[in-house]
Amino acid sequence: MMIQKHEAHELPSALEKLHELKTQLQGKTPAVFLDYDGCLTPIVKRPEMAVLSDYMRAALQDLASVTKVAVVSGRDRQNVEQLVKLDNLYFAGSHGFDISGPDGMASEPGGAKAALPALDKAEIILQEKLRHVAGSQVERKRYAIAVHFRNVPDEQVENVRNAVNEVLDAMPALKIGHGKKIYELKPNLDWHKGKAVLWLMEELGLNDSQYIPLYIGDDITDEDAFAALQGHGIGILVGEHDDKTAATYQLESVEEVRVFLEDLTATIKKQNNG
Numbered sequence: 001m002m003i004q005k006h007e008a009h010e011l012p013s014a015l016e017k018l019h020e021l022k023t024q025l026q027g028k029t030p031a032v033f034l035d036y037d038g039c040l041t042p043i044v045k046r047p048e049m050a051v052l053s054d055y056m057r058a059a060l061q062d063l064a065s066v067t068k069v070a071v072v073s074g075r076d077r078q079n080v081e082q083l084v085k086l087d088n089l090y091f092a093g094s095h096g097f098d099i100s101g102p103d104g105m106a107s108e109p110g111g112a113k114a115a116l117p118a119l120d121k122a123e124i125i126l127q128e129k130l131r132h133v134a135g136s137q138v139e140r141k142r143y144a145i146a147v148h149f150r151n152v153p154d155e156q157v158e159n160v161r162n163a164v165n166e167v168l169d170a171m172p173a174l175k176i177g178h179g180k181k182i183y184e185l186k187p188n189l190d191w192h193k194g195k196a197v198l199w200l201m202e203e204l205g206l207n208d209s210q211y212i213p214l215y216i217g218d219d220i221t222d223e224d225a226f227a228a229l230q231g232h233g234i235g236i237l238v239g240e241h242d243d244k245t246a247a248t249y250q251l252e253s254v255e256e257v258r259v260f261l262e263d264l265t266a267t268i269k270k271q272n273n274g
């Protein structure tokens with residue numbers, strides 16, 4: 001299938017088109033997949049500052065009481081679990097390479113284990129190379145390394161990129177990924193958030209006409225999920241990123257995401273009560 005892409009500003013607002021969306025949902029239960037940074041929490045200066053609000057946590061808890069909810073993040077899976085603090089959700093960390101869920105579900109379906117030695121080595125080299133680049137931050141996740149340059153002066157960002165390129169040139173087991181003011185080193189494998197969402201749909205028995213997948217995210221890595229669901233699910237982009245999008249609706253902010261999720265929960269509850 002040819003993936004349709006649009007500029008973010010061309011997309012209709014999911015809140016303004018709630019009626020149209022509800023028509024798509026009629027009789028079906030949405031399985032909800034959510035990105036973390038930029039979707040459930042606003043983008044902030046440093047990763048450790050992106051704390052989930054109590055309001056958003058309550059909205060997620062309520063939604064998870066009526067349908068399956070998964071957080072699909074570039075973050076380390078354990079880290080995002082600790083930030084969300086809800087035990088009835090599914091979590092896919094390291095861009096989908098590391099998945100957990102209620103009742104002890106634990107799987108690493110992308111086959112990234114073989115890349116661990118390369119990731120360990122890359123982490124050490126990057127820490128050393130970037131030691132003197134003020135504002136840079138190396139964030140290790142089980143199956144990825146984010147090199148942050150949000151707080152690096154513009155004239156030094158090239159030094160960060162050069163360090164990342166040198167490591168990648170020496171390590172064919174890893175590849176580059178992009179995000180908001182980060183370079184990511186990931187296992188050089190054909191696995192991403194889109195494949196993780198399809199895997200979860202299959203694993204949770206949701207590939208049935210009764211369910212419809214709904215994915216909300218803000219970043220370039222979420223495009224794999226929007227593309228994977230195009231034609232048989234709903235993709236909602238939060239804000240915008242530097243590229244065209246395969247999402248079909250848009251929400252302006254994290255606050256709009258919360259309002260949308262609360263409305264979705266109310267719709268499912270109404271549907272369930274006949």
Ligand SMILES: O=P(O)(O)OC[C@H]1O[C@H](O[C@H]2O[C@H](CO)[C@@H](O)[C@H](O)[C@H]2O)[C@H](O)[C@@H](O)[C@@H]1O
Pocket residue numbers: 035036037038042043044045046047048050072073074075076139141146148150179180181182219221
């Ligand atoms: O897939 P996500 O859950 O959206 O994770 C993507 C990356 O998010 C984090 O970095 C981004 O958010 C930080 C906090 O707001 C911000 O400081 C940074 O500039 C953003 O790129 C996270 O730290 C990364 O590990 C994730 O890959």
